[in-house]
Amino acid sequence: MLKSYYTIANNGEHELTIRNSRFICSLARAYTEEEAKAFIQAIKKEHWKATHNCSAYLIGDQDEIQRAHDDGEPSGTAGVPMLEVLKKNDLHYVVAVVTRYFGGTKLGAGGLIRAYGKAVSSTLKEISLVERALQVPVAATVSYSGSGKLENKLLQSSSVVLDTAYTDQVTFTVGVPSDAVDAFQSEILDFMNGNVEFETGKPTYVDRPLTDSISETEWDLDEDE
Numbered sequence: 001m002l003k004s005y006y007t008i009a010n011n012g013e014h015e016l017t018i019r020n021s022r023f024i025c026s027l028a029r030a031y032t033e034e035e036a037k038a039f040i041q042a043i044k045k046e047h048w049k050a051t052h053n054c055s056a057y058l059i060g061d062q063d064e065i066q067r068a069h070d071d072g073e074p075s076g077t078a079g080v081p082m083l084e085v086l087k088k089n090d091l092h093y094v095v096a097v098v099t100r101y102f103g104g105t106k107l108g109a110g111g112l113i114r115a116y117g118k119a120v121s122s123t124l125k126e127i128s129l130v131e132r133a134l135q136v137p138v139a140a141t142v143s144y145s146g147s148g149k150l151e152n153k154l155l156q157s158s159s160v161v162l163d164t165a166y167t168d169q170v171t172f173t174v175g176v177p178s179d180a181v182d183a184f185q186s187e188i189l190d191f192m193n194g195n196v197e198f199e200t201g202k203p204t205y206v207d208r209p210l211t212d213s214i215s216e217t218e219w220d221l222d223e224d225e
Helices: 033-046 079-088 108-127 144-155 178-191
Strands: 004-008 012-018 021-029 052-059 065-069 094-101 129-142 160-166 170-177 197-200 204-209
Touching: 004 021, 012 108, 021 033, 021 108, 033 052, 033 065, 033 094, 052 079, 065 079, 079 094, 079 108, 094 108, 129 144, 129 178, 144 160, 144 170, 144 178, 160 204, 170 178, 178 197
Parallel strands: none
Antiparallel strands: 004 129, 012 021, 021 094, 052 065, 052 094, 129 170, 129 197, 129 204, 160 170
């Protein structure tokens, strides 16, 4: 399993109008090729009247499965530029479908490449990206009298608080990188003067928002080809 990887924050879509043609990009997470294909078919069923439903997806920790489909557009003008945008942003486990409703103006090969790439990159900006980091959930249980102290400590740190449970005591479940569990527990134990109990769970992925800009090519949509 990857310690961390980039992907979309959530499934979503965004629409552009380029020279009277509608380009609707739909993005989703997909962890298997079957999931990617099912998503593509669902979009095709939804937009069955569209001129084209082009697609691209990346599956696998090392993007072992990469597919690009032009769906009737000239070869290499739709699926490939869509795939390149996903790859340039170092994304994993993502499927993209760009639906085109032809508006009567031909774009030419270069115009199509820019339009399909722009459709994906603009949608990535709309729905944003996250880093999925593999972390171990560590439950730190303290008394009510010590909960405020520990909560402030956690909020001021880089730790991700996954859950807070209130029973006869207070339990903060924190996502901690697998190679930092011992150090985290030692730090908290010292900070709380030993008045804390720990329980660790199975490693799981936790999403962290990314603030970096989306990578894209220079899409000059006004240029004729």
